[in-house]
Amino acid sequence: MTETYDVVVVGGGPAGSTAATVVAMRGHRVLLLEKQSFPRYQIGESLLPSTVHGLCRILGVADEVARAGFTLKRGGTFRWGRNPEPWQFSFAMSPRLPEPTSTAFQVERAKFDDILLRNAARHGVEVREQCQVRAVVEDDERVRGLEYEDAGGTRHTVHARYVVDASGNTSRIHGKVGGARVYSDFFRNLAVFGYFAGGARLPEPHAGNIFCAAFDAGWIWYIPLRDNLTSVGAVIAPEHRAAVQQDPRAAWRSMIEACPEVAAKLTGVPEATEAPYDQVRVRKDYSYWKQSFAKPGMVLVGDAACFVDPVLSSGVHLATYGALLAARSINASLAGAVSEERSFAEFEARYRREYGAFYEFLVSFYDMQRDEKSYFWQAKKVTSVDVTETAAFAELVGGLMPGEAGVGFRLAEAAADLDSAVGRLATADDRRNPLYASRTVGDVFRQGRNLQEEALYGAPLDDTEPPVPNGLALAKDGLGWTAE
Numbered sequence: 331m332t333e334t335y336d337v338v339v340v341g342g343g344p345a346g347s348t349a350a351t352v353v354a355m356r357g358h359r360v361l362l363l364e365k366q367s368f369p370r371y372q373i374g375e376s377l378l379p380s381t382v383h384g385l386c387r388i389l390g391v392a393d394e395v396a397r398a399g400f401t402l403k404r405g406g407t408f409r410w411g412r413n414p415e416p417w418q419f420s421f422a423m424s425p426r427l428p429e430p431t432s433t434a435f436q437v438e439r440a441k442f443d444d445i446l447l448r449n450a451a452r453h454g455v456e457v458r459e460q461c462q463v464r465a466v467v468e469d470d471e472r473v474r475g476l477e478y479e480d481a482g483g484t485r486h487t488v489h490a491r492y493v494v495d496a497s498g499n500t501s502r503i504h505g506k507v508g509g510a511r512v513y514s515d516f517f518r519n520l521a522v523f524g525y526f527a528g529g530a531r532l533p534e535p536h537a538g539n540i541f542c543a544a545f546d547a548g549w550i551w552y553i554p555l556r557d558n559l560t561s562v563g564a565v566i567a568p569e570h571r572a573a574v575q576q577d578p579r580a581a582w583r584s585m586i587e588a589c590p591e592v593a594a595k596l597t598g599v600p601e602a603t604e605a606p607y608d609q610v611r612v613r614k615d616y617s618y619w620k621q622s623f624a625k626p627g628m629v630l631v632g633d634a635a636c637f638v639d640p641v642l643s644s645g646v647h648l649a650t651y652g653a654l655l656a657a658r659s660i661n662a663s664l665a666g667a668v669s670e671e672r673s674f675a676e677f678e679a680r681y682r683r684e685y686g687a688f689y690e691f692l693v694s695f696y697d698m699q700r701d702e703k704s705y706f707w708q709a710k711k712v713t714s715v716d717v718t719e720t721a722a723f724a725e726l727v728g729g730l731m732p733g734e735a736g737v738g739f740r741l742a743e744a745a746a747d748l749d750s751a752v753g754r755l756a757t758a759d760d761r762r763n764p765l766y767a768s769r770t771v772g773d774v775f776r777q778g779r780n781l782q783e784e785a786l787y788g789a790p791l792d793d794t795e796p797p798v799p800n801g802l803a804l805a806k807d808g809l810g811w812t813a814e
């Protein structure tokens with residue numbers, strides 16, 4: 331028997347739960363298929379305020395997330411760039427978003443993702459776990475549904491007006507949407523990560539910050555998840571793959587030893603022995619984007635659509651923001667308020683712009699770290715972004731601004747701006763934070779801040795430029811677009 335829904339979503343991670351919930355909030359029939367049983371492990375534990383105070387509030391789950399006991403994250407602490415001393419980055423950036431509304435959490439993703447998935451079910455989404463999507467059903471005109479296999483191995487067909495692929499970075503379903511997955515040469519990295527049963531904390535009020543420290547071979551994250559649990563991962567060049575694959579734990583421990591700031595925090599601390607934190611895992615964390623995020627009847631969101639280097643903790647933000655945009659476009663199209671073509675164009679333009687902002691920021695951020703002897707850091711200079719990549723990137727974000735010499739020029743300017751802002755931190759007074767005065771930092775957090783303001787005050791407080799000329803406006807309920 332073939333079932334019929336308005337929308338079927340593949341994947342119960344943050345992107346899938348968000349898209350499903352926002353469509354269900356408009357009263358549509360939504361089915362979400364997840365191949366695993368939740369709660370399940372995932373990496374990506376450090377969140378941004380836009381997720382906690384923006385997206386989670388829109389989804390009606392902010393209070394539950396706040397009660398879950400996650401570590402409060404006020405910002406980031408970095409040993410990075412020309413300053414040999416660590417510097418802080420606090421989220422409480424503007425008087426409009428003071429600290430209580432501008433913090434984030436360090437989360438155990440099994441718990442966080444489970445909260446979002448159960449919240450989707452409470453909003454009327456039919457959630458089926460242990461159901462793996464095997465194929466996309468389509469004809470010459472459009473995508474019409476999916477085929478999946480349940481836990482008992484029975485194959486089912488579901489028809490739907492829209493399919494949302496939120497199946498993460500390893501699934502191949504995205505291949506149904508045209509265009510290649512373009513891999514960045516600049517952000518070709520490898521991550522090896524595991525957990526310690528404790529570890530020193532930064533002094534208050536920064537004890538919950540993510541700490542990122544650059545060292546010769548790359549950089550290390552140090553994320554305080556609980557008093558007795560710290561996530562520690564090294565991001566390194568793929569040239570280390572053979573050593574990492576041969577003995578991941580030994581490679582991980584030797585990276586930590588090579589980074590004195592992190593090694594000092596872990597002196598005498600045992601590795602975690604509780605599952606799922608007792609393993610050392612390896613992930614290619616190459617950055618990529620799909621040339622196209624949608625086709626008639628189908629959209630890609632989250633890691634299925636694009637991913638960019640984790641140093642700024644942007645993965646869950648980009649995944650859930652993209653899913654929110656996709657859901658708004660589907661809702662607008664289902665309501666007949668806007669044509670599918672136009673509402674999908676709006677989704678793509680806004681999502682690409684946000685991805686592009688993080689990509690550009692991160693190139694500048696890597697450029698700050700200077701280490702003439704290190705292979706890793708030599709390859710992470712603005713000047714190392716190759717021509718093919720900048721051309722592909724210009725295509726992704728919709729070309730160049732009038733009068734601009736090229737993406738390379740824009741990246742170099744952003745790198746200089748960021749380096750100078752961080753350089754001014756040491757002598758800054760408390761009244762004006764040079765980071766927030768910098769255009770580069772302002773640009774990367776603009777959409778996230780808008781999302782926070784939208785959730786808190788009903789709309790962004792600044793007039794925002796539409797990302798598409800003659801673009802669509804947000805509907806009154808915040809769940810779709812209107813053409814006014």
Ligand SMILES: Cc1cc2nc3c(=O)[nH]c(=O)nc-3n(C[C@H](O)[C@H](O)[C@H](O)COP(=O)(O)OP(=O)(O)OC[C@H]3O[C@@H](n4cnc5c(N)ncnc54)[C@H](O)[C@@H]3O)c2cc1C
Nearest residue numbers: 341343344345365374376463497498521632633640645646
């Ligand atoms: C090394 C590293 C560190 C990171 N650190 C951070 C960080 O600190 N902060 C941050 O915000 N982000 C971080 N990220 C990024 C983050 O992990 C992802 O961006 C985020 O998990 C994407 O969410 P998603 O919902 O798109 O995908 P996922 O969370 O991967 O969820 C996809 C779901 O789809 C399911 N699925 C897959 N195939 C099928 C199928 N065929 N049928 C049904 N279900 C299917 C999977 O089981 C899974 O549950 C990091 C990434 C890496 C690689």
